[in-house]
Amino acid sequence: MKTYFVTGGAGFIGTNFIKYLFESYGEDVRVINYDKLTYAGNRKWLEEFEEKKNYRFVQGDILEIELLTKIFKEEQIDYVVHMAAES
Structure with a gap:
């Protein structure tokens, strides 16, 4: 099972990317969604993922180095997909 770390996963594009991962790989993918909200x-866009065992939401800022370091030490992350942005 591959693990994706997605920043900005609560945004429009990030949410749809996570949905694509679950539709494509089902239980064979794990998603850690990291978003500042x-x-x-x-x-609310994430409600359909909340009950999945292979989904984890972490509220945080991409500038929180200590939190990011902790997550990367705890998890076996295979891919980082960076979508965090504000326009």
Whole structure:
């Protein structure tokens, strides 16, 4: 099982990318969704993933080096997909 670390996964594009991963790989993929939840993100868009065992949401800023270091030490992350942005 491959693990994806997705920044900005609560935004429109990030949410749809996570949905694509689950539709394509089902139980054979693990997603860690890392999002600050500013005006650009919407936790409600993530409700369909919340019950999945292979999904984890972490609220955080990409500038929080200590939190990111902790996550990367705890998890076996195969891919990082960076979509965190504000426009």
